[in-house]
Amino acid sequence: MNKLAQTLTLPIVCVALASCAGKKSKTGGSEQPAAGYSAPRSAGSFKLMPFKEVVLENGLKIIYVRDNSLPRLSLTVLFKTGNMQEPKDLAGLNAMTAYLLEQGTQTRDAMKIADEFGQMGTSLDVSPGYDVTTVYADALTSNSTQLLQLFSDVLMNPAFKDIEINRLRSQILASLQKKVDNPSAFADEQMDKFLYGDHPYGRDTSGTPEGLRALRKQDIIKHYLTFYRPNNATMAVVGQFDDEFEKQLQEAMGKWTKRTIPALTAAPAPAIDDLKVKLIVKKGLQQTQIRISQVGIERKDNDFIPLRMANESLGGSFGSRLNQKVRDDLGLTYSIYSGFDARKDRGSFDISTFTKNETAAKALDETLKVVKDYVESGATEQETVAARNQLVGQFPRAIETSDRLAYNLLVLDYYNISYDYLTDYISNVNKLKQKDTNAAMKRHVDPTKFKVIVYGNDSIIPQFKDYKPEIVRMAK
């Protein structure tokens, strides 16, 4: 029962960051990093944990982060494939391929794989996404050899048996059908569709019922052979391991064959020319979910940090304008937040909230008012200082554990952004002035051109007259 189920992907802050130099580092007593490991740092920030990079002949890049504080290690592989790499009429192809990795290899069936991971106290965590797909598993150091064997087997030797394809297909279809029972997830899905249309970002990362029904075994095999390749992946190895393990791992992963990776692009998301509201009405709902979005930025946009900072004051925390107005003053909701979701292609700027059916339109009115005022007049100097302090003060948590550090390195590597991003983060945030963040907000957010999804019961319809909404009724 948190005060607010905040799910914000925001970093942290302090005014004068105490340097941890000279204090015992987290690398478990070994004051000197192992050979080949370096701990980058820059003035005004503290040391990152030491890490090193190796690129194998087959093109697989491996990032090693040693951390002896716990007797465990983790393996992550990030594949540069997601919704963006699958045809619309086979939507779900990437998710099926990813989930099938652990449903049988040439030498192990699905249940054996589940048991072997389970025996190590772990499981394979597979996350197909819009741009990338990650595969993760961890274990206690005493099981590191078994973990490597099993992990490399599922990556390199999947069997893609018909019976498993059909089992999984039925499973995902059932999950998609059930989404409507989760108002929050359903509103998100409908917003994606409304905002992105036929663009791959407009679809659930698990695919569509039509796409899932259409795809065949040969499509999966072809997708796997095309995109699940060492030269289309980056791997992170994190935790307690030694030189010998590195050697073993490189030997195992070196057997993976590379292929030429095709470059794909998608048509841009449809333009929005004014405010468009869509009401989705379902009987029996006790509350209305509201989503407000427009197309935002690519991750490589130079305004990424300024926008993150600008968003702090608008909808990034309890102290933000949206939260102070819509939740605290008006009592209209339990949760409201805004944020930029930056991706390979242009992501989105979203505001998300919910309220009782009776106050659905009022919540939208008030939210849009706050946004308009903020974009037009900008943050005050006091708000700017607070936002800067949040970003700087909370930053250390983003790299507090070796797993988090490695994950950030994987993501930066994917976007071809230098690791200096982390070492220079604090000084870059400290350089940002009120006028910089306000200008960035003005450049990227147009308060008159949102698409809006409202998911509530019949009683919301008359409230939205002035918005001239499109109305969709859910069949019973």
Add this chain to the structure above:
Amino acid sequence: MKRISTLLVAGACIFTSSAHAVDPTPIQPAKPEVIGAIKGWTGNEGLKLSLPVTKFQLKNGLTVLLVEDHSVPMVSYHTWYRVGSRDETPGVTGAAHMLEHMMFKGAKKYDGKAFDRIFHENGISNNAFTTNDYTGFYQNLPSDKLELVMDMEVDRMSALALKPEDLKSEKQVVMEERRWRVDNNPMGVVRETMMGTVFKTNAYHWPVIGYMKDIEKYDSEKLRFFYNTYYVPNNAILVLVGDFDTPKVKSLIEKYYGALEYRPLPRREYPKERPQTVQQNAVVRKDVQNSSFIVAFQSPAQGEPDMYALDLAANILGNGTSSRLYKRLVYQKQVATSTYAFNYAMKEAGVYATGVMMKPGVDYKESLDIIYNELWKIRNTKVSDVELQKAKTQVIKELVDSLKTMDGKARALAVNEIVTGSYDNLFKDMEKYQAVTADDIKRVSEKYTNQTQRSIIVLEPKQKKGAANE
């Protein structure tokens, strides 16, 4: 447009919700997180965990736990009170949670909206939560903000404003929270029904967030009574983990908290739950796509000897794709989208349960029989050594993993101190799980999971839909 709750500074959320999203189960208490010196690691035998904890108590009864950890220049600051929904009475259910909200609405020195504003301006993240047994407030702060946070926490521990006009608008917020968690969330309704069915006489019968009709009626005088009674130093624990100097922080705590007054607590007598002697059934009908059900039992309180074997039994039945229920219902029979099992131990009692989410269009009755059969098997046949070892490894690994962060360490220490009476039980748990035998699992299953002790909660679609099996 998905959000993930992880701290990623590098950019886009690349994890998205998977098609196999786990269906919600009751929120487990923060599992003990154990980081620190680990000695004699050979397999899992002889695994020892410890953290360098400094524990002391002020004259006014405030219990303090400190762990120095300089991995990043931050401090995780936790203030937990020994008060939860079990301290309420019918008619004022949810009062402990409401008070948790009011703790952000100003005190004497930091009045009005000062809490949100000052945390925000100083780069401090903060939140709070309420459970059946305790209420927790926490901050993650840059280490140079420690005195500021202390000053603020002391202010709201001793002089909360509790203004009627603030209560009026915050009640609206809590009603929205209830709609979001329960009324507009079929699984939330199922969870509430389950607790109300398993527990008839003790305070776990009602939901932590309270009933809507009670939320509507709170007045600030009732909440003030609650506050004056339970928000006292001798009913609180303070746990700090992070980048500080122990002697220095100790004297700061004495300086800031020392002046607070000890106030005797009322004698708290919680109604004991009577053992269940006859099967209970509850059916919830909603406009949903698929049926689901829970088979639940009363189980022992946190830290009781039988808890450890039941935790492992739940793990064997329902944890992950290698569990008995997953293999049988999701993988082999392909009638369910997910299965789960848990043993949720609280201060007075626990709930041991298994649950199944059916595929749309599939009737649940055959699966219910299969669950009865699986419960019978675990009562009548010993689990294999391999399964037992797997369960132990999973539970222990979870314990180890939970200690990765400062915040995780603080939570683990706090929950053990407040629920079991000593943080030290965190480190003893490992050995207790290790000591469980196959006979123990059979014995506790026989003791707690018989037909007359069970509660069946079913969620059914209002209208039957056609089978969607492919």
